Amino acid sequence: MERSDRYSPRAILESRSSHLNTCSRLVREKQGCSRCMSSLACSRPAVAWMVRGVCMTWYKKSPPGRTSANDQLLCAGAHIERKVKRLVVCASALASVLIATAGAQQPLPSLSAQASARSRAEAAMRAQDTPAAMREYRAILAADPRDSEAWTGLGVLLYGSGQAAEAVAALHHALELDPAAPHAALFLSLSEAQLRECDLALPALSSNFQALPAGKLQRLTGLTLLQCSLQIKDASAALQAAATLQQRYPDDADVLYESAELYTRMWSDAANTLMTKHPESYRVHELAGEVNEAQGNIGQAIREYRLALIENPKLPQLHYRVGQLLLKEGAPDADEKAMTEFRAELGDNPQSSVAALAMAEIDRHNGRLAEAASGYALAQRLEPGLVEAQTGMAETLLAQHKVDDAQAQLQKIITDHPENARAHYAMMLCYRAEAKLPEASREMAEFERLQRNTATMFQDRLHALLTGSSNAAPADVARP
Known part of the structure; x- marks a missing residue:
């Protein structure tokens, strides 16, 4: 024996x-x-x-x-x-x-073999070798089908590979074996969202987004939550997710893009509702004017704004917009027509600093320096931080041959706003008036550098104050 x-x-x-x-x-x-x-x-x-x-x-x-x-x-x-x-x-x-x-008893899987397979799977994941990691997890499950950790790992890899349906099945197995399996519920919701089953995914996405620490996984969860909220037309949840994402990841390209998509979708939905329910409203004409302005259809934009003004002559900032578009068209009588619109704006809204500034610019360009100085002074009183009004005043002083006063004001502007190209150009003119050619050359070089590196000019600033758009025409900063 x-x-x-x-x-x-x-x-x-x-x-x-x-x-x-x-x-x-x-x-x-x-x-x-x-x-x-x-x-x-x-x-x-x-x-x-x-x-x-x-x-x-x-x-x-x-x-x-x-x-x-x-x-x-x-x-x-x-x-x-x-x-x-x-x-x-x-x-x-x-x-x-x-x-x-004795005959029916199944042999227990070797713990050392399972541990080795798990280590190989983790090493493959670190090496971004997804197929190899999947093979190791499948080998672990072949030896022990009740390993919830292996089901979770396989589900995560399937989700990352775009196999959302298979990921859902694997992650369901993990949660059946261990309802508290780490990350299984989160990646199940991410996989469901990938399958556009947002009704199922949203509860877990929302809870995990709030609970996760800042990082790549929270960012992914938040972006998926935003997209799912948009899909089921839950604007409130989408706005909340977008606000949190922008607070935690302010410079992230995906966050900015998804936020823009959200705001564009909401704008489009609201605009369609406005045109459907109030087709004859002055707001429809105002909206149409903004769309045409953004598309560069200046003449049509002016017509739509004027139709809105016929119905509501005191609409804030609309006379100002018409005046700016007239200047952009560049007709021979553009300055005169634009001045009429700016005066109307200031008459309807005495607190409009941009209307006072625009009138001062026209006066300075036409040599009416006393009127220009009064206009710039008014704009600064209405908005003390309006740097364009400060620069315009310095340029007016220079045109009045008050070089020292202009230079002192420009130096303060450049100190506070070193990227202001217009102030550097005016300072170059001051040095040239004093025959300080090296200093003038230095300021001209700085002005040209800023012109190349920035799209934020005088007209951009004026346009952005009203519309929030970054597609304004560049200012004619070289015009003394």
Whole structure:
């Protein structure tokens, strides 16, 4: 018999039963406990001690002279026999169970093999070798289908590979095995969103976006939440997600793009509703004017704005917009027509600093320097931080040959706003008026550099104050 067979449960039980039966026979044949115990010299110690204990117990219990030695032996033998029978019954039952289950028992997966496969999967993920990582996770699951961590890892990889349906199945397995499996619920919601099942995905996306620390995973969750909210037309949730994303990732290109998509979609929806429900409203004409202006259709934009003004002559900033578009058209009488619009704007809205500034610019360009100085002064009173009004005043002082006053004001502007190209150009004119040619050359070089590197000019600033658009025409800063 092989060594492994000798020490199997069945072999041990059969050996013990055989030795106890032999001992019982020897006692019944009146050969004494000494023979019985000596016959166990080569048997297992546990069996020998059990039989020895039975024999000694019966000898001690029998008082001298009351029971013969043969009776004692017979009695002991009978008790040993009963113990043997009980042991044989129990042993047979136990052996049957062990033998029956031994064949059906599945071998446990090797822990070291599983750990090695998991390490290889993690190494493959770090190396961005997705197919290799998937193979390792599938190998782990083939050995142990109840490994929730492996199901989660496989689901994450499937999601990242664009296999959203397979990812959903794998992540469902992970959550069935362990409802608290880390990241399983999050990537399940991301996969559902990829399948456009946003109703299912939104609750987990929202909770995880709030709970996750700032980083790539939170950013991904927030962007998906924004897209899903847009898909189901939940503007409030989309706006909240966009606001949080812009606060935490203000310079992120994807965040800015998705936010622009959101605002454009909302603008378009609101505009369509406006035109559907109020087709004759002056607001429809105003909106049409803005669209045409953005597209460069200047003449049509002016017509739409004037139609809006017919219905509501006191619309804020609309006269100013018409005046700016007239200047952009460049007709011979553009300055005069634009001045009329700016005056109307200032009359309807006495707090319009941009209207006062625009009038001062026209006056300065036409040589009406006293009127220009008054206009710039008014614009600065209405908006003290309006740097275009400060620069225009310095240029007016220079035109009045007040070079020192102009230079002092320009130096302050350049100190506070070093990227202001118009101020550098005016400073160059001051140095040239004083015959300081090296200084004038330096300022001209700086002006040209800023012209190349920035699209924010005087007209951009005026336009942005009203429309928020960055598509304004550049200012004519070289016009002294």
